[in-house]
Amino acid sequence: MKRALYRSASRHGKKYINRDLSWIEFNRRVLEEAEDPSTPLLERLQFLSITASNLDEFMGVRVAGLKDQRKAGLNKTDFTGYTPQGLIKRIMKRTERFVRDQYRTYRELMRLLSREGVSIVSWDELSPTQGEALKTYFQDIVYPVLTPMAVDVSRPFPLVHSREVYLAVVLRPLVPDPKNEDRTYCAIVQVPSILPRAVLVPGRRNSRKQSYLLLEDLIKRHIGLLFSGYATEAVHAFRVTRNSDLTLNEEEAEDLLQELEKELRRRRRGFPVRLEIEKGMHLDALELLKDELELDDDPYEIEGPLDLSFLSKFAGSLAGFDHLRYPKAEPVYPAEFDDEDDILAVIRDRDVLVYHPYESFEVVNDFLIDAAADPDVLAIKMTLYRVDAHSVLVQALVKAAESGKQVTVVVELKARFDEERNIAWARVLERAGCHVVYGLAGLKTHAKVTLVVRREDGTLRRYVHVGTGNYNESTAKFYTDAGLFTCHPDIGADASALFNEMTGYSTPHDWRAFAVAPDALKPKLFDLIDREIEYARAGQPARITAKMNSLSNQAMIDKLYEASQAGVTIELIVRGVCCLRPGVPGLSENIRIISIVDRFLEHSRILSVAAGGEEEVYITSADWMTRNLTRRVEVMCPVYDRSLRAMLLNLLRINLSDNVKARELKPGGGYERVKGELAPLRSQFELADIPLWKTVGEYLYGTTVNEREARGSTPKSS
Structure with a gap:
């Protein structure tokens, strides 16, 4: 068994998990919440919407960066063993599977929602009366904001904005050109994002059922009104994701604010990274898009509505369905x-x-x-x-x-x-x-x-x-x-x-309490880990517990591997990207990592170390990523008050005890839901009872909160 675990970790000679592939695993955990029957139905739609928004950003930033490297001819492997070209291929395969799962989930959720009396319908399902009402809505509200954009010799291909839904229209003149009777014409129409994506269909009197028609379907039905003198041969939706990263030369910018405004305008024209098309798109329209957008990869053919992020507003706008949502959360005033x-x-x-x-x-x-x-x-x-x-x-x-x-x-x-x-x-x-x-x-x-x-x-x-x-x-x-x-x-x-x-121009400070990136935070973290290593080698209790969003810095991972090999017990709560392989014999058998995806986005960053007996606890703005440790101003701050430390330790312990929404990272890079013989514990629901965890925290160290007088001496953590 141990030999099999080691093989899974060292496959292709890798002891690290690739950051981008780990991110896809994170987004899949979000999708699992949309798939989970125990999650309220409208919340499942929200999770599905989040996966779509997440994927958009991933494509526009991470994949765009990899494609930049490929265009530049870079073929160097990263520390996880991937070249840009090899990684792009792996990402595309996994993403294609992921998108198929998204739309399978979408169809299932729509089926369940229809049982509750809410449906997204096609035009053919409407009655004549409903069709007339929606035609009026189109003429009065939609038509005035539409802009048909023809593509021909005198009118070049228009700027297609990133992440907006468009319609590609293939037309034939009602009076054919005798010299070229087979000629078709193409035009582009943007589906206006300023209008609701799901249009409420007028229902029958006293009916509790609600039907919606997608805005693009309404426009398709009346597209001929935009092109008099032409017959519509085909109309299909498409969507482009562009490079969304910024490249600022801050050293030479005379006015950073003005330079950023210019760069934001350039972002609108960033090179296309992904093309999504409606299934069955007309070949003339598809060839036009591929030629004009100069895409390196095949388009994603989608069987369903493009851009599922609209589901967030749609689910949030449905009134009278609170039984399909989580109970309303009411934060308490401290x-x-x-x-x-x-x-x-x-x-x-x-x-x-x-x-x-x-x-x-x-x-x-x-x-x-x-x-x-x-x-x-x-x-x-x-x-x-x-x-x-x-x-x-x-x-x-x-x-x-x-x-x-x-x-x-x-x-x-x-x-x-x-x-x-x-x-x-x-x-x-x-x-x-x-x-x-x-x-x-x-x-x-x-x-x-x-x-x-x-x-x-x-x-x-x-x-x-x-x-x-x-x-x-x-x-x-x-x-x-x-x-x-x-x-x-x-x-x-x-x-x-x-x-x-x-x-100002102050020289680096001799920090009394803070550890500040980019200069002092990483060394401070290494010092804390080294101290735990020394405790472990001396046979004393040694433990590191940390909660963060992402862990991807190679040097930090190597330091944690070193600590594990020295016998330090390491428990990590990493919501998103994690490049460390836990549980590998001889490398990381003393490391356990879980990820919690639930109603709230786990965003806090907390660190505790055993410190030879009385635990030290820190809160920080930084994840353990290269950008946070080397390219950002970040702060890690000690919590000196013993009772507050106890509260945070109790919070971490509740997170680590989650056996409902926690998934454990396995050596091979996959995640499995935490299972146990104990009663179900859902950490976010436990923490919702604030008096409970704060009371437990004070109980651990006594009821004295004010330690002002005891702080005259230099704190151990500095």
């Missing part, structure tokens, strides 16, 4: 602040840990709102990576600046697919008088830190919030993330130094 009018006073007294979405993100908003209104607050500094479209935090920063406070905001303009929104917010902040900084050249600012400086009794006190997730009210409702509020002097000093480095 108990530590619930009966207090002064948030800053609570933080002065003790550190507070909050965990979203179980606890409301409103406390972060209120922290900044109170600071903005407090006359004794002199300065506010904050990092913004992905910002909500209607950000309360930005409005609080604006008010703080307008009231005369020093407000500094580090806005990351290069947050992929949020660039335009961040540009807009940066301009709002600048107009209000905030000092807006766009980070350091060549690095993304991914740290999540807020610093409030307040005048108190003739001195200054720093209040700090450090988080694992973005300052985004919308995503905080369904991303799991931890946030620490503290006045600890070492953390406050490091927060000040961090902002000075990002906004």
Whole structure:
């Protein structure tokens, strides 16, 4: 058995799992949630929609990058043993299977939904009365926004936007050309994304059933109205995914904001990576698309509606079907602040840990709102990576600046697919008088830190919030993330130094509490792992427990292999990409890795090490990926308060005990659902009972939360 395990890990001489193939496995785990009969039906549609959005981004970024390498003639193998060409072939095979499974799942979900009285129908299923009503809708609402784009000698092939659904129309003139009677003409029509993709069909009076017609089917039915003098020979849907990555020369850019705006316009014309076509597309239209788009690979022929991401809005818009959804989640306001009018006073007294979405993100908003209104607050500094479209935090920063406070905001303009929104917010902040900084050249600012400086009794006190997730009210409702509020002097000093480095010319800081990428985080992690190795070799308990989104840095994986071989027990909760092979004899038999995919997106990054007895616990913005450790500004922050450490340790233990939504990574690179003889434990449902896990946390170390007086000595973790 051991020999078979070793062979599976060393197949083709590989001791690592390829990052992109691991990502496909992650998206398959999401698809499994759509396939799972125990998941509420409309939630299954949401998961299916997520798989489509995920695949779009993967194609537009990761596959696009590989195709760039192939075009450049690069044939070097990566550390997992793949050349760009070889990896593209493997990805395409797996993706084709994945897409087939997506649409098989779609058909099954539509069948189940029809039993509940909701159907997506074809035009032929409509009654004459319904057809007339939808024709009126087309003429009044749809027709005015359509733009037919002919393709001929005088009108070149139009710009086809990435990820939009189009119709390719093949036409014949009603009066044929005597010189070329077989000639056809082609035109392109965009299906307007500004209109609902699923159009409600007028139903029978008093009927509870709801029928919908897809917008492209409505347009197809009336396409002849756009092309008078021509007969429609064929009309089929298609969709293009373009290279969505940005290539900025930050060193030579005179104005980074303007340069990014130019690059965003270039993105619209990025080279095509993928072509999806409706099954049975007319050969004339297909040849036109292949010639004009200059695709290297065959198109994906889809048997069903293109772009299943529309299912998210569709499922969310259905009223009266709450029994087909998860029970509504109501985040609780953190108990530590619930009966207090002064948030800053609570933080002065003790550190507070909050965990979203179980606890409301409103406390972060209120922290900044109170600071903005407090006359004794002199300065506010904050990092913004992905910002909500209607950000309360930005409005609080604006008010703080307008009231005369020093407000500094580090806005990351290069947050992929949020660039335009961040540009807009940066301009709002600048107009209000905030000092807006766009980070350091060549690095993304991914740290999540807020610093409030307040005048108190003739001195200054720093209040700090450090988080694992973005300052985004919308995503905080369904991303799991931890946030620490503290006045600890070492953390406050490091927060000040961090902002000075990002906004000025400060030399690298001698960090007291923080470990900051790109220079100090990876060495700190290695030091912590090396210390556990020494404990293991000395026969003492040695353990590493970590939770993150992705693990793909080769040096970090090798260090974990070294720790496993030394006898360190390693338990990892890695939601997405994982390039480490666990459980391989002689290499990683002491490493266990699980992934949890459930109602909420597991997003928090937490690390604990045994530290010879009293565990050290850290929260961080960084995954263990090369980009996070070497090309981003990231922060790892210790949790000094013993009871808060106990809470996070308990949280990790609950995650690791999940035997309902957890899958365990096997040596061969596949995942299997965790099975056990214990009663079912679904970690997200357990954590929804906030008083339970916080109470257990305090029980482990006693009820004393305030350790302010005990912090006079240098913390062990520094």
